[in-house]
């Protein structure tokens with residue numbers, strides 16, 4: 071362990087001014103950005119003009135931007151959009167695709183000088199991306215608000231930058247979906263993958279087969295009018311909506327009303343547990359395809375996107391293997407095994423989709439021998455699905471590193487890349503992009519936004535920005551700002567913790583519990599023993615997935631080791647707070663039963679903080695710890711790092727590891 075660098079040297083090592091000069095808070099980082107000093111003052115004289123192509127969608131986007139600037143500056147601004155000179159001039163060449171499209175040109179150029187701002191774009195969607203960047207250039211000084219002077223040329227690295235919302239395990243009302251779309255537009259995500267059917271719920275109104283939603287949803291489903299409304303709302307923000315009706319597995323909820331689709335006799339009921347279950351569509355009966363033909367013919371009227379997600383994951387083969395009629399059919403038709411049977415099903419399904427002009431997307435399990443060409447493979451079980459797909463000349467999407475329900479940090483998800491090493495340029499070109507997945511076993515409408523944001527903004531940067539943009543401290547510096555800008559448009563990810571904690575405890579107890587949760591993380595996927603019927607309202611549900619304290623402590627530790635005494639002092643305060651939580655929770659527990667969930671973690675955090683405080687002292691004094699102390703410190707790290715304490719996990723482990731590094 072090195073001692074701290076003396077103060078005089080530390081002062082010389084202060085952050086370089088050149089780096090400070092270039093600082094901006096734009097996320098995702100544009101392809102090219104030069105920030106200049108000065109800026110364009112923002113006040114009630116601000117006006118907007120549109121040159122070139124102009125339409126109602128663009129005008130709505132401009133009006134939303136003006137409204138946000140008005141709110142930030144508390145100054146009224148004109149909503150009359152001119153056609154020539156103005157403070158902000160948009161120059162747009164064309165409408166772009168009528169329905170948001172994979173091949174949309176999203177590029178734009180943005181210039182801000184002290185005199186004016188200009189956005190040039192080939193399409194309306196490109197102009198909208200530019201408007202979001204413009205809004206991120208807003209800053210303030212003692213003279214008031216301004217747009218930071220900058221020259222930007224921007225375009226996405228990947229065409230498909232999505233997020234999956236599972237509205238089936240737990241229903242996500244339209245308001246949540248719309249707020250998510252608003253947040254997505256801030257960070258330039260362009261695909262909502264809407265997971266609409268599952269063992270635990272069928273979530274779309276069907277007039278062709280009303281028993282699907284009537285018996286399969288507990289009354290929580292989207293009406294067709296709501297679906298159209300969401301699709302239009304997304305299109306207004308340049309976002310595609312790709313529906314997923316997962317089949318042939320994950321289909322129990324369909325069978326409550328339509329047991330004839332299943333591979334074994336019913337009756338069926340909505341599944342309440344989490345996992346992979348046996349009910350599976352029967353791929354050997356013509357009636358299955360007649361049903362799907364009619365069902366899809368109805369659903370394509372709601373979802374105009376060219377892509378159509380068929381699911382295809384985790385088919386549990388027991389029903390297929392134990393059905394005499396299915397086994398007999400397989401023998402008669404030379405279908406060798408259950409994988410070949412799923413491919414037979416997919417072949418029939420793809421033919422239906424093709425008749426409706428749809429291109430199938432499926433989870434990587436569908437990539438079996440003889441899968442027809444044309445399907446996009448979404449790789450979730452690792453990188454192999456993606457690599458194998460592009461080697462076969464198929465298009466692919468990557469999701470494996472971005473399972474938001476696994477509660478990894480922004481840092482971990484940010485450092486993963488869409489492209490695995492070793493692909494040829496032609497293979498790389500087949501990778502359309504990535505999708506983060508928000509599976510809903512352990513989130514509800516109340517907690518989902520806090521599991522989406524702000525981590526999804528870091529993922530959005532991975533999908534949009536050049537691959538070389540990988541500076542983690544800089545990402546977190548900007549993420550704090552963009553997180554709050556995302557709350558400005560609707561999502562409630564930062565405010566959800568205080569709100570939930572106030573239900574768990576009132577008065578002073580709420581404040582102290584919130585402080586405790588600033589030093590705690592929820593456990594990742596699984597291990598809770600809950601079902602669809604369990605309330606998700608414990609401390610772990612209120613906790614932020616990647617609280618700011620974790621990277622701040624790590625950052626402080628790195629600065630402290632480099633000789634920054636202010637950082638060392640702040641880090642000691644973190645440790646002191648962590649050391650006090652056990653006593654606070656024990657004292658609170660008789661009044662606040664749910665506080666009990668935190669005691670195991672508070673005990674472990676206290677031990678970690680003790681080691682951290684001592685390690686910091688060794689650094690400051692410049693003395694080396696004894697071998698016995700070192701052993702004890704290592705054992706505390708081993709007992710904390712990656713460990714779960716009930717439903718919670720520790721914060722600050724990385725910081726202590728930095729202090730202990732030799």
Ligand code: ACM
Nearest residue numbers: 383384433450509
């Ligand atoms: C999946 O997570 N089963 C696609």
